[in-house]
Structures are given as C-alpha cells and as structure tokens.
Amino acid sequence: MKRAIMRNVQNVIFLLYTFVSGVFYLCFYLVSIVLGLALSFTVVGIPLLTNVLRTTQTFVQHERIQTKIYTDISIEPFETRQRIEGNQWKQAKAELMDVRNWISVYWLMQKFVLGCICLVVGVLIYIAPVCFAFIPLLYPFVELHFFGSVVDSELKALQIMGLGFILMIGCSKLGSGLVQLVGGYTRLMFKAIRG
Numbered sequence: 457m458k459r460a461i462m463r464n465v466q467n468v469i470f471l472l473y474t475f476v477s478g479v480f481y482l483c484f485y486l487v488s489i490v491l492g493l494a495l496s497f498t499v500v501g502i503p504l505l506t507n508v509l510r511t512t513q514t515f516v517q518h519e520r521i522q523t524k525i526y527t528d529i530s531i532e533p534f535e536t537r538q539r540i541e542g543n544q545w546k547q548a549k550a551e552l553m554d555v556r557n558w559i560s561v562y563w564l565m566q567k568f569v570l571g572c573i574c575l576v577v578g579v580l581i582y583i584a585p586v587c588f589a590f591i592p593l594l595y596p597f598v599e600l601h602f603f604g605s606v607v608d609s610e611l612k613a614l615q616i617m618g619l620g621f622i623l624m625i626g627c628s629k630l631g632s633g634l635v636q637l638v639g640g641y642t643r644l645m646f647k648a649i650r651g
Contacts, residue, residue, distance in 0.1 A: 460628065464582065467631045470526035471578035474638050477522075478571025481515065481564040484508075489561070506548040512560035516649065519564075519642050527639035531646050556649050563645040570641055577634055581627035588620025 488508040495501030513534065520531045551557060592613040594600065600607040607613055 464628050464631065466526055467628075467635045468578055468582045470522070470635055470638065471574040471582075471631070473522065473526075474567065475571035475575040475578075477519070478568035482568040484511075485561050485565050502548050502552075503544065506544075506551045509551045509554070509557040509561070512557050512564070515564055516560050516645070519567075520646065523639045523642040527635055529636075529639040529643060531643055534646075534649070556651075559649050560645075563648060567641070570638065574634065574638060578631070581623070581631050581634075585620045585623035585627060588616050588623065591616045591620070 492501050492505035492508060517533060520533060523529050591607060595607045595613045602616055
C-alpha cells in the first residue's frame with residue numbers, strides 16, 4: 457500500500473514537472489530565438505542565438521534523466537558534441553547549421569502542449585479524488601456544489617467521499633499509463649534528434 461501511494465505521488469510530481477518544464481521551454485526558446493533573430497543585424501544577435509542553441513543538448517539530457525528517475529524508462533545518452541575550433545563566427549555557423557539543435561528546440565517547445573494535457577489530467581485523476589475524500593469535513597463550513605447539487609447533508613458528503621475513494625483506486629492505473637506515455641514522448645524525441 458505504501459509503495460502504491462509513493463508511486464502515485466511520484467506520478468503527480470512528474471506530471472506537474474512536465475507542465476512546468478513545458479512552459480519553461482516554450483518561454484525560453486520563444487523569447488530567446490525571437491530576440492536573437494531581431495538583433496541579428498547587430499553584433500549581439502548571432503552570439504545570443506549560438507548560446508541559446510548550445511543549451512539544447514543540456515536540456516535534452518536533463519529530460520532523459522528525469523524520465524529515467526520518474527518512469528524507469530532507459531534512454532541512451534547522446535555523445536557530447538565538441539565545439540568547433542576557430543573564431544566565434546565559425547562556432548556560430550556550426551551551431552546555427554546543426555539540424556539537431558533545431559529539432560531539439562522543436563521537440564522541447566512541443567512539450568508545452570503535452571504539459572498542459574498532463575496538468576489537466578493530473579488534476580482530474582489525482583487531486584480531485586483526494587479533494588472528494590475531504591468533503592465530509594468541509595461541507596458544514598463551506599457551501600459546496602457537486603454537479604449542480606448542493607452538498608447539504610452527511611449522506612451526500614459520504615457518497616462523494618466514497619466516489620473519491622473509488623476514483624483514487626481506479627485512476628491510479630490511468631495516471632501510470634499517462635506517465636509512461638510522457639516517457640515515450642522523451643524516447644521519441646531522442647529518436648528524432650538522432651535521426
């Protein structure tokens with residue numbers, strides 16, 4: 457029982473992490489790339505784009521590690537890329553022309569959509585049933601509505617609590633499946649980047 461509870465807590469953390477990291481990747485790459493392109497006519501834009509594209513390898517490796525920790529899906533790491541020798545402009549050209557960088561940016565930014573889905577589903581299948589279990593403690597103090605019906609008696613509160621316990625048991629399999637799908641997304645991302 458304790459192991460199942462810990463696994464469900466781990467699943468909730470991973471689903472929320474997926475949302476937060478998806479928001480971060482979208483904001484970081486969208487702002488950085490637009491700013492780098494807008495400033496590309498100056499001396500600042502190209503180095504900014506170069507440094508932003510260098511972060512893709514770090515973030516992709518971070519996603520691999522998080523997937524391994526939370527889903528136990530093993531993915532082979534990338535070989536670390538060596539920087540091109542030469543001046544800053546040769547390095548910038550190498551980073552900008554590397555297709556793997558742009559594929560990584562695409563897959564990392566796409567994680568925002570997956571993160572939004574994970575947030576909604578995670579709240580519905582993990583957090584809502586726990587809230588239902590506390591209805592008998594809350595209904596005397598707070599006016600609660602459940603599907604258009606006012607929870608004003610102990611019987612209704614106990615029925616909702618029972619529904620919460622049933623959902624907790626039934627939805628844990630659904631949550632585990634969603635976590636495995638998110639892990640599969642990371643595996644697909646690595647496959648696409650490798651080519």
